[in-house]
Amino acid sequence: MDFFLGGLTRGLGLLVNLDPEVYGIAWLSLRVSLSAVILAALAAVPLGLVIGQKEFVGKRFLVVLFNTLLALPTVVVGLVVYGLLSYHGPLGGLGLLYTPGAMVVAQAVLAFPLITALVIAAVITLDNRVGPTALTLGATPLQAAWAVLKEARFAVLAALAAGFGRVITEVGAAIMVGGNIRHYTRTFTTAIALETSKGEFAQGMALGFFLLVVALAVNLASHQLQARWK
Amino acid sequence: MSQALFSLRGVVKRFEQREALNLERLDLEAGVITVVEGPNGAGKTTLLSLLALISPPDRGRLFFDGHELPRSGSQLTAWRRQITLVAQQAYLFETSVDKNVAYGLRLRGMDRATREERVAQALEQVGLAGFGPRRARRLSGGEMQRVALARALVLRPRALLLDEPFANLDPASAQVFERVLGELPGQGCAVVLVSHALEQAHRLAQRVVYLREGRLVPEDGHRPGA
Ligand SMILES: Nc1ncnc2c1ncn2[C@@H]1O[C@H](COP(=O)(O)OP(=O)(O)OP(=O)(O)O)[C@@H](O)[C@H]1O
Numbered sequence A: 001m002d003f004f005l006g007g008l009t010r011g012l013g014l015l016v017n018l019d020p021e022v023y024g025i026a027w028l029s030l031r032v033s034l035s036a037v038i039l040a041a042l043a044a045v046p047l048g049l050v051i052g053q054k055e056f057v058g059k060r061f062l063v064v065l066f067n068t069l070l071a072l073p074t075v076v077v078g079l080v081v082y083g084l085l086s087y088h089g090p091l092g093g094l095g096l097l098y099t100p101g102a103m104v105v106a107q108a109v110l111a112f113p114l115i116t117a118l119v120i121a122a123v124i125t126l127d128n129r130v131g132p133t134a135l136t137l138g139a140t141p142l143q144a145a146w147a148v149l150k151e152a153r154f155a156v157l158a159a160l161a162a163g164f165g166r167v168i169t170e171v172g173a174a175i176m177v178g179g180n181i182r183h184y185t186r187t188f189t190t191a192i193a194l195e196t197s198k199g200e201f202a203q204g205m206a207l208g209f210f211l212l213v214v215a216l217a218v219n220l221a222s223h224q225l226q227a228r229w230k
Numbered sequence B: 001m002s003q004a005l006f007s008l009r010g011v012v013k014r015f016e017q018r019e020a021l022n023l024e025r026l027d028l029e030a031g032v033i034t035v036v037e038g039p040n041g042a043g044k045t046t047l048l049s050l051l052a053l054i055s056p057p058d059r060g061r062l063f064f065d066g067h068e069l070p071r072s073g074s075q076l077t078a079w080r081r082q083i084t085l086v087a088q089q090a091y092l093f094e095t096s097v098d099k100n101v102a103y104g105l106r107l108r109g110m111d112r113a114t115r116e117e118r119v120a121q122a123l124e125q126v127g128l129a130g131f132g133p134r135r136a137r138r139l140s141g142g143e144m145q146r147v148a149l150a151r152a153l154v155l156r157p158r159a160l161l162l163d164e165p166f167a168n169l170d171p172a173s174a175q176v177f178e179r180v181l182g183e184l185p186g187q188g189c190a191v192v193l194v195s196h197a198l199e200q201a202h203r204l205a206q207r208v209v210y211l212r213e214g215r216l217v218p219e220d221g222h223r224p225g226a
């Protein structure tokens, strides 16, 4: 039990003592994961909207495909992105490997199918009169799509929150393409993995606790947004 | 007779090979209330969706104000903005009554002051003055229907299409609807009304069109070709 209690008190200590290294880790984790979610959402939200709304051949297959991609292990995504970004890889010229940018890319790839699948589900379950109603009131097709997104806003924000949860907690991809470099690409999860491997369980617990606090803050902020967006 | 606002020529609409609508020739005039009657499944709602330009015909030509309309494409929005539809079970957006009624005006880029004035006026017209701040989807069925009517009236459309507007309405509200709709022809609006509430409909109607199995039944009561 010491192990948990000690971790908890040390976690609180890290929070209140403003340990610069830990705050650096927190800030990087937050930045990388939020950027990844935004990047993924830019593609996933419109795509989910189109797939959810339109009737076309192959729609079911696409839905099944995106649901299958949810099961993609993070290390596999890490491996693929590593391959793409490595020195001899097709995108090696960008020099992104072992930078926070690489982690953003890998996490965006991870979040993309999840957000797409959840947006598809949100749009499919939404009342199908929304689009036509907007059109009869004079909306352009784009404005009608926006109306659909607005009516599904709670589910869409939940999709983004789920995407954020998936990427801020994953460790496999971040470690492979980020390299867990101290003061540069060390995130919560890569730091926890390192502390644990060093036998520093309490430090790992402390970081885990801090991670939860950050995730809570992000979810509270998105909840505030939902409450105000009426 | 004046030039028709809507002209349909050889218009066919199918759902999975089944013909839901097949109209050789139908003209609808401005300043006239036309009531469309027919049994369930006759194609009345299908006709209104077609006239609202939200469901393109599979075949045939559709003219609005003398212009032949394309089946789809971005130019349709400009035409659609002159027409509006109050659906059989109208969908209200998950927001306030005010914002629902203002939606179409915002799309048309109307400034806020004029918008608020017109919204208040339209709510008053349907007997919902003071309902503006309420959540639209929490209202009763009849109140929602009146919001949907206000949301359409506020646009001052050249053609107003209504699908079963009297369903869900108590007698007092039905009377309000009747009075409001009765004023529209004088403003040059073409009203197309689908209704099973024959008493009210016939009081309002300047013309009655019968549909059966997607086809027009001539007004003298003979079936086409019979
Ligand atoms: N989206 C659709 N997909 C398949 N069939 C449809 C669709 N919409 C309408 N239909 C069919 O077209 C026919 C005409 O339907 P429509 O809704 O126009 O009837 P209606 O005259 O409005 O009937 P009601 O009085 O019951 O409202 C019906 O047989 C209906 O089943």
Ligand SMILES: [Mg+2]
Residues within 6 Å of the ligand: B044, B045, B046, B088, B163
């Ligand atoms: Mg109908």
